[in-house]
Amino acid sequence: MEISVARKRLEEMRDDLDRTVMVLQGEHPLARGGISEAGDAGANLTEADRNQAAVQAALEQRVEVMAALARMDSGSYGQCADCAHEIPAPRLEARPTTTRCVPCQSKRDRRRR
Numbered sequence: 001m002e003i004s005v006a007r008k009r010l011e012e013m014r015d016d017l018d019r020t021v022m023v024l025q026g027e028h029p030l031a032r033g034g035i036s037e038a039g040d041a042g043a044n045l046t047e048a049d050r051n052q053a054a055v056q057a058a059l060e061q062r063v064e065v066m067a068a069l070a071r072m073d074s075g076s077y078g079q080c081a082d083c084a085h086e087i088p089a090p091r092l093e094a095r096p097t098t099t100r101c102v103p104c105q106s107k108r109d110r111r112r113r
């Protein structure tokens with residue numbers, strides 16, 4: 001995949017995420033109040049909580065997108081962060097923000113659980 005194509009896709013993702021966050025925050029002004037108190041979370045997510053979670057997820061994804069763009073600027077985009085091998089193009093196309101090749105990623109995922 002051409003790096004310029006990848007960059008364009010990432011920039012589009014970033015713009016999409018910006019819009020998503022704006023829409024979500026606009027839809028539920030009450031969610032602005034911030035994080036709800038940590039109590040028995042999970043069981044009964046309110047609308048605002050779900051909204052907050054969606055905003056959070058979008059912001060986290062945006063961080064990944066921005067990191068990928070930064071890696072492009074520094075020339076390390078498409079390189080596995082663990083083994084430094086090139087990440088196969090199909091994987092990058094499927095997940096432009098990925099930082100690891102499949103074997104390294106699955107190793108990490110296993111370790112985390």
Ligand SMILES: [Zn+2]
Binds near residue numbers: 082
């Ligand atoms: Zn690797």
